[in-house]
Amino acid sequence: MSTISRILQSDLFYRFSRDKVAMGSALVVMLFVVVAALSPVLAPQNPYDLTQLDILDSELPPRWQDGGDERFLLGTDHQGRDMLSTIMYGTGISLMIGVFAVLLQAFIGISIGLVSGYIGGRVDAFFMRLADIQLSISTLMLAIVALAVFQAAFGSELYQDLSIIMLIMVIGIAEWPQYARTVRASVLAERSKEYVDAARVIGLPKRHIMFRHVLPNTLSPVLVISTVQIAEAIITEASLSFLGLGMPVTQPSLGSLIRSGFEFIFSGTWWITILPSLVLIVLIFSLNLLGDWLRDALNPRLYKKT
Amino acid sequence: MSKHSGKTLEKKSLQPLVRIEDLHIHFPLPGGFLSRERPKVHAVNGVTLDIMRGEAFCVVGESGCGKTTLGRVLAGLLKPTIGTVTYDGTRIDNLDDHGRRPFRQRIQMIFQNPYASLNPRLTIQQTLEEPLRFHRPDLNAAEITAQVEKVMKSVGNDPEWGSRYPHEFSGGQRQRISIARALVVDPEFIIADEPISALDVSIQAQVLNVMMEARRKHKLTYLFISHDLSVVEHFGDRVAVMYLGSVCELAETAKLFANPQHPYTRLLLSSIPKMDGSSFVHVPVPGEVPSPVNLPSGCPFHERCPLANDRCKIEKPILKHQKSGTTVACHAVEEGRSN
Amino acid sequence: MTLLQIRNLEVDFPTRYGPIKVLRGIDLDIEAGERVGIVGESGAGKSMAAFAIMNLISEPGHISAGSVEFEGRDLAKISDEEMRLLRGDRISMIFQDPMMTLNPVLTIGDQMVETLQAHRNISYNEARDLALDKLREVRIPSPEARFDGYPHELSGGLRQRVVIAIALLSDPALIIADEPTTALDVTIQAEILALLLELCREHGAALILITHDLAVVSQVTERIVVMYAGNIIESGSTRKVTDTPSHPYTMGLIAALPEQNAPGTPLNQIRGAMPMMNAVPPGCAFSPRCDYADKKCSTEKPELREVTGRLVACHHASKLKRSRKAGK
Numbered sequence: 010m011s012t013i014s015r016i017l018q019s020d021l022f023y024r025f026s027r028d029k030v031a032m033g034s035a036l037v038v039m040l041f042v043v044v045a046a047l048s049p050v051l052a053p054q055n056p057y058d059l060t061q062l063d064i065l066d067s068e069l070p071p072r073w074q075d076g077g078d079e080r081f082l083l084g085t086d087h088q089g090r091d092m093l094s095t096i097m098y099g100t101g102i103s104l105m106i107g108v109f110a111v112l113l114q115a116f117i118g119i120s121i122g123l124v125s126g127y128i129g130g131r132v133d134a135f136f137m138r139l140a141d142i143q144l145s146i147s148t149l150m151l152a153i154v155a156l157a158v159f160q161a162a163f164g165s166e167l168y169q170d171l172s173i174i175m176l177i178m179v180i181g182i183a184e185w186p187q188y189a190r191t192v193r194a195s196v197l198a199e200r201s202k203e204y205v206d207a208a209r210v211i212g213l214p215k216r217h218i219m220f221r222h223v224l225p226n227t228l229s230p231v232l233v234i235s236t237v238q239i240a241e242a243i244i245t246e247a248s249l250s251f252l253g254l255g256m257p258v259t260q261p262s263l264g265s266l267i268r269s270g271f272e273f274i275f276s277g278t279w280w281i282t283i284l285p286s287l288v289l290i291v292l293i294f295s296l297n298l299l300g301d302w303l304r305d306a307l308n309p310r311l312y313k314k315t
Numbered sequence: 316m317s318k319h320s321g322k323t324l325e326k327k328s329l330q331p332l333v334r335i336e337d338l339h340i341h342f343p344l345p346g347g348f349l350s351r352e353r354p355k356v357h358a359v360n361g362v363t364l365d366i367m368r369g370e371a372f373c374v375v376g377e378s379g380c381g382k383t384t385l386g387r388v389l390a391g392l393l394k395p396t397i398g399t400v401t402y403d404g405t406r407i408d409n410l411d412d413h414g415r416r417p418f419r420q421r422i423q424m425i426f427q428n429p430y431a432s433l434n435p436r437l438t439i440q441q442t443l444e445e446p447l448r449f450h451r452p453d454l455n456a457a458e459i460t461a462q463v464e465k466v467m468k469s470v471g472n473d474p475e476w477g478s479r480y481p482h483e484f485s486g487g488q489r490q491r492i493s494i495a496r497a498l499v500v501d502p503e504f505i506i507a508d509e510p511i512s513a514l515d516v517s518i519q520a521q522v523l524n525v526m527m528e529a530r531r532k533h534k535l536t537y538l539f540i541s542h543d544l545s546v547v548e549h550f551g552d553r554v555a556v557m558y559l560g561s562v563c564e565l566a567e568t569a570k571l572f573a574n575p576q577h578p579y580t581r582l583l584l585s586s587i588p589k590m591d592g593s594s595f596v597h598v599p600v601p602g603e604v605p606s607p608v609n610l611p612s613g614c615p616f617h618e619r620c621p622l623a624n625d626r627c628k629i630e631k632p633i634l635k636h637q638k639s640g641t642t643v644a645c646h647a648v649e650e651g652r653s654n
Numbered sequence: 655m656t657l658l659q660i661r662n663l664e665v666d667f668p669t670r671y672g673p674i675k676v677l678r679g680i681d682l683d684i685e686a687g688e689r690v691g692i693v694g695e696s697g698a699g700k701s702m703a704a705f706a707i708m709n710l711i712s713e714p715g716h717i718s719a720g721s722v723e724f725e726g727r728d729l730a731k732i733s734d735e736e737m738r739l740l741r742g743d744r745i746s747m748i749f750q751d752p753m754m755t756l757n758p759v760l761t762i763g764d765q766m767v768e769t770l771q772a773h774r775n776i777s778y779n780e781a782r783d784l785a786l787d788k789l790r791e792v793r794i795p796s797p798e799a800r801f802d803g804y805p806h807e808l809s810g811g812l813r814q815r816v817v818i819a820i821a822l823l824s825d826p827a828l829i830i831a832d833e834p835t836t837a838l839d840v841t842i843q844a845e846i847l848a849l850l851l852e853l854c855r856e857h858g859a860a861l862i863l864i865t866h867d868l869a870v871v872s873q874v875t876e877r878i879v880v881m882y883a884g885n886i887i888e889s890g891s892t893r894k895v896t897d898t899p900s901h902p903y904t905m906g907l908i909a910a911l912p913e914q915n916a917p918g919t920p921l922n923q924i925r926g927a928m929p930m931m932n933a934v935p936p937g938c939a940f941s942p943r944c945d946y947a948d949k950k951c952s953t954e955k956p957e958l959r960e961v962t963g964r965l966v967a968c969h970h971a972s973k974l975k976r977s978r979k980a981g982k
């Protein structure tokens with residue numbers, strides 16, 4: 010109760026409520042999340058349920074176009090799936106992969122950053138060089154290699170079953186240096202503050218100081234990069250799916266939807282590719298706007314100097 | 316080294332609580348990548364002193380003189396490069412975390428910046444309970460709350476503040492909370508590093524009064540580090556004046572202010588702005604404090620000293636007891652050239 | 655001749671809770687060549703007063719009422735361009751942090767020449783000679799070498815000397831020094847203050863010295879202005895204010911200094927703290943902390959009135975004077 014009122018009274022919330030762009034983008038993101046989460050209830054069709062599909066309904070255009078069907082607001086794809094439902098489910102899968110991949114990134118990155126920054130010395134040097142190496146390899150390249158090897162080793166059937174987990178793992182592991190570097194930088198700044206000295210004078214164990222004193226004070230930059238990282242992860246997933254290494258067509262994410270329609274785009278069935286693309290663009294754009302706003306709001310020094 | 320050694324009848328009360336012997340602290344600087352020897356900051360260079368039980372021992376000096384580093388070594392935040400620190404008969408500078416633990420409760424510290432010395436994410440109650448929970452596992456929740464309340468009241472804080480966060484308090488209030496955090500584990504020795512220099516004038520008096528009151532109530536021994544001579548004159552029993560990592564004069568406060576011996580002490584005293592309407596007489600002294608990376612040879616003060624001669628350039632003077640009752644490290648004073 | 659005449663100056667900062675007044679109607683006259691100290695604790699508005707004179711208040715703060723008349727012109731109303739020409743020419747400012755003035759990527763010489771050429775039509779060589787003169791005047795060792803050096807090569811004390819040299823470049827009529835020695839060690843502080851005093855006397859420049867340190871002000875200035883919560887509460891000759899302070903706040907400030915108390919005894923403290931700018935009490939802003947306050951103090955704001963040759967904003971100033979005499 011008091012936590013809620015504290016949030017509502019905070020300067021951050023006040024600035025948020027005054028900023029139309031921030032409010033708008035947050036609203037859009039919220040809308041996507043709610044719709045995706047409620048898609049089993051809201052969607053007119055379950056695209057995973059093969060018994061609901063009829064191949065005769067395939068490649069129907071959106072309702073407002075000639076030849077459109079009453080039942081399918083946004084038309085259907087080449088398997089006869091309702092585009093609206095497929096996009097709703099697909100957004101859910103994309104968001105899920107994005108969020109979980111970022112949680113994994115954050116977990117690995119924050120742990121390494123914290124240890125690296127607080128202990129310093131050789132440990133720090135080791136992890137930071139590791140981060141440099143990781144950053145010098147493109148995430149996409151690493152993911153392609155890892156996923157292709159997995160597919161070749163275990164067969165595409167197993168791969169289809171595990172694809173969500175695989176994508177989360179690969180994107181999560183490939184992007185940890187962002188978090189590690191951010192956290193390490195703020196740990197270094199916090200560690201030299203007197204409240205950390207005070208905790209050391211008391212004699213508190215290192216681990217306690219790290220987790221109770223230093224960590225909570227390094228989290229605002231983590232929040233800032235998180236929104237942008239989710240957007241990044243969703244794009245990476247979409248790219249991998251577009252290349253055929255992501256989600257299978259039977260369980261499509263936004264990326265695999267775009268890919269599945271791509272073959273037909275020149276035969277006039279544009280909606281299978283364009284509609285999920287639009288959804289993806291709006292989602293990424295809103296996430297990035299939100300991230301930009303958060304960075305400005307939590308970094309007043311950058312903001313105030315005019 | 317000490318004037319007490321050799322005496323057979325040594326009373327317990329005369330034994331120093333803290334004994335620092337030949338303390339050197341060097342910090343390696345980054346760089347020196349190609350050369351074998353890395354440049355070093357010589358923060359403290361051979362300090363030997365005793366702090367007696369129950370006294371308020373002050374260290375004064377300008378920035379870079381090593382006074383803060385000295386305090387951090389005593390607080391266990393730094394390890395000395397050379398030298399030893401003995402606390403109540405036990406050598407503590409080489410202890411590991413576990414061995415140090417009982418001393419952590421007996422030695423506490425108050426910091427300079429009230430805006431950085433409290434964790435912004437913890438409530439005042441959490442901040443104050445933490446040291447107690449750690450050092451007094453025998454206490455139950457009610458006893459901890461009672462002890463926190465008692466200490467908060469003793470430094471003039473409203474115990475109701477507990478549920479609030481540091482940003483809701485002014486600098487003076489925060490500094491009193493910091494003092495409460497140091498006092499809550501019932502320490503006997505407190506290191507106070509410029510505890511009032513970040514505060515406003517009218518608040519400085521409040522905080523200083525709280526510290527003096529705490530000294531009386533808890534029978535504390537203080538190491539009070541400051542650049543402000545008038546505060547030191549008011550607060551301290553004995554003063555050590557530091558310059559470039561060395562103690563140049565050590566005396567009882569009243570004696571030092573009445574009759575400063577070392578040329579640097581005299582310079583410091585003449586530099587204090589006074590409000591008594593005396594005309595502005597200032598003896599300009601050439602140059603500024605040299606870099607602690609490349610220490611001058613001989614006496615660290617000789618480059619700025621009006622009394623320096625060839626001996627001062629070569630030989631570093633050591634602290635010697637004077638007839639006037641002070642201890643001074645100066646060839647000129649020793650040779651009677653100072654007046 | 656009155657050089658600077660401030661009348662009823664008010665500065666507002668709009669916030670989400672409504673505007674906050676950080677200056678609440680200041681009147682201040684400064685004569686040509688006069689040295690005045692503005693004393694107060696943080697939040698008293700002393701720096702704000704300086705920034706208001708220089709028209710340098712940072713957004714969204716602004717002068718909401720009053721006038722700042724300097725050499726016959728109202729600085730609160732003139733254009734930014736006119737103000738720019740005045741700054742660094744007729745009025746100079748010295749900040750607490752020398753690096754506020756000095757640009758770390760330009761040599762000291764370039765910055766001095768640039769400042770001169772911004773205000774005067776002179777050649778590089780003339781400007782260089784003038785700059786070297788000023789560096790000599792502030793007693794920078796080997797000025798020719800320093801002229802081509804960068805600010806980071808200097809110690810804090812020397813940097814502040816360079817800043818003073820820059821402030822003096824165009825022989826200003828008024829120098830505003832905002833805590834010029836607070837970041838410096840006490841021995842260096844004494845040297846910088848001595849230098850500032852000497853140069854102001856020599857050049858006949860007026861000085862506004864802003865500081866929290868009464869002792870510093872008392873050694874350099876002829877007049878002291880004490881500020882509290884955005885108001886001037888006492889103003890008079892330095893000797894009078896430091897010897898016989900008449901506002902309870904000034905009295906408290908001086909009595910709280912360690913040198914005014916016998917060693918080891920509790921210091922005379924003022925209870926409480928300066929109010930936040932958004933919560934200044936009604937009536938006399940000092941009344942909640944004042945030992946002499948009565949009902950009138952918490953309802954009616956005292957005006958500055960003359961009491962024994964200085965101005966005091968206190969309802970009880972004349973009564974206090976008598977009781978103090980009786981006490982001593």
